[in-house]
Amino acid sequence: MVSKKHIEFKDLMLLIMVLLVCMTLWGYGAFLKYEGAADNANSPCEVFAYAITNIHDGVYPWNYEEKIDPLFCLGISGETSIGIRSNTNISESEEASLEESSYEMTPQDEVTYNSDENSQKGVGLVASLNSERIFSDLDLYNIKAVPLSGLEAAIYENQNVAESEEGLSENSETEDVILPELEFETVDDTYFDDAVFLGDSRMVGVYEYAGMNNATFFAKTAMTIYGLLDTVATTDPLGRTAREGLTDTQYGKIYIMVGINEIGTGDTAYFVNKYSSVIDEIRELQPDAIIYIQGIMHVAHNRDSIDAYVNNRNINERNQALSQLADGQRIFYIDVNPVFDDVNGDLTQEYTSDDIHLYATHYATWHTFYLEHAIVLP
């Protein structure tokens, strides 16, 4: 038996250490103000948790305010931030033009990049850096507010999107004359001999259970668009990243599905912007491949109804924006959701136990979907 004095000293040390750890955690948590999470997710502790997690790639304490402005999450529309509070660099007249254009939220499906009106407007306006064009872009991506401190950054980012998109839509217009509209055809399994699949756990599921053994997979659970090219894939026997794999071999078809893990990161514009630049990178590595952008698969009702992030409204919003990245020539958008959805547009509850992933037996259906939605270049 140890003497009593000794025990007390040791105990106090332990107590003090534990208290210190607690206070550090609490202090760090309280340091960040995060207001937009689910109802039960706004205590200081959870903010700490949010800050140290690795799945929200691209969001760190130092750029936290920029990336996740509370206003986004609270759903406050443009007026508070754009119109009133941003008084530094935007002149009076620009503010006036903002008020006219950006306050009415344009319904998403009415605006597309390929519509004549929009692209015509875009060409002229982007050149003159008119804010109206920029903010109609913001509207397109359903942006509700711009982070105050990062307003200029946002303008810059979205301008980039706008320009690259302009390029795409212009291309399609010019090539339209030469090439006929390509349509989905039904093919056989040899189609996947030179196909490569990039993505998250849904793609891992396809890899494991769809029986497409001739295809190549660079997929990993918890994959995001931010790590798509440079994360070591668990499905690759050689343990390569997608970038290494795409550098080593030229493929004919590239299928991408990511988006569910980063659904709480940034907003749709931020996500699609990154997505677009990843596609550009892939295009550089694989100049001739067909790229399939896959719409993010829905979640089942049980998840949809309780989750502030992982819900089908968010997924549809991002899918809508993703579908705009397709050019109908080399980049295509395919969406497996109609196959697995129930009447309400949620993933059918009987197909899943965790509301996110299909049972293994249903991947065969997905395989058939791929076979029936293939593009064959003339």
Place this chain on the structure above:
Amino acid sequence: MSFSTLEFIIIFLPIFLIIYFLLLKVQKKSSTIANIWIVLGSLLFCMYADYVGHTYYNMLVVSIITVFNFCVAHGVSYFYKKQSYSFLRVATFAFGVIVDIGVLVLYKLVIKALPIGISYYIFALVAYLTDVYRNKVCAEKNFINFSAYVLMFPKLVQGPITRYSGFSEKLKKRQVSVGRFDRALKLFILGLSYKVLVADVLESLFREIQKIGFESISTPLAWLGAVSYSLQLYFDFLGYSMIAVALGGMLGFHLPKNFDNPYASRSVSEFYRRWHVTLGLWFRDYLYIPLGGSRKGIVRTIINLLIVWLITGFWHGTTLNFILWGGILFFFIAIEKLFLGKLLYKTQVVSRVYTLFVIVISWVVFAIHDIKKLWVYITRLFPFIPTSYNSNVLEGDYIKYGKMYGVVVLLAILLCIPRVNKWIVASRRKWVSSFVGIVLFVICVYRVSKGLSNPFMYYDF
């Protein structure tokens, strides 16, 4: 706010304890003020005990039941003193017990939205009423002390199911010391580690198997899943019970142990003497023995066992699989009582293998609520059973999951060995245990916070 959430560990518990210790210091002669604080803290704990949204509801139900039982116990004890009213004594007691059990059955069968911990505190209260009726304890006269006993947050949510006799003195006057607090803190951290680092990790293996769908798992993976589920259940509950005992210790109470190395048992009956001990003792003392136990001939014994085990199954859940689970355990315990038990204790190895086999299968029945899915899982465990569904098995899936979870499964198996546990308990006195404790605590908090950051479990899709 369960024990393994950050709100509890970082905010609720430290604040509660600091004020609690101050109150104990202030009032030295009795602990009434500290008991009031226990009641208030426990009600708050109860309010935030789950996220489903019925916050006041939890609190209201437990308060009403506490007041009701306080009055009934007083009635029983009053009529006991007046000898001529013995009929009223029986009637009051019966009324109290019937209402208590009725409320529990009503919630389980009809309302379904169970207030937090109701299965546990109702059982503790029935035990209390029975003890008062049998005159084993005096009815508590101080309502504050009584509510502190019932509501006490360490045992409110998942037991252990206590007896009042162990508490009556401590409720009036108790002491805490730094040395005792240190021991309790270490037990707390150990329990938290079992819960967070072992049980929660293993839980995700079983979730992965559910994700694949039982039709499409290989037989080795099915067995890995069954074993890992058995371990997960054990460490989840063991960790929880250790935390409960530790918290009780911090407050100056002595809560009973719930587990005694059950997986080292040599028969199913022995397993259930060592698994969830307080529940087993409750059923023994307040149901099995009053029914006549094993003293009224072999037929009555078997019938009594059947009643006890079907009710045990019902207590755990109302779906068919729980009744089936109780039935299976009844079957094995009955044949052990009849002849198998004597044979089992002649061997060292066969008896343990037999016990583990039966228990693991019974946990599978316990785990899967849907009878059709349960049957599919059974056919995966025993592939020679003819089946009619389409199977889509990934070759070598057990290797994949074995690599991911094998280490934790092996660690968990190691921790089931009585000698390892003995060693851990013994090394609690060494100075190095403080250091290990801090490291484990930080890892646990990190894991918990990582899980919290995602509204979904780990956001790893």
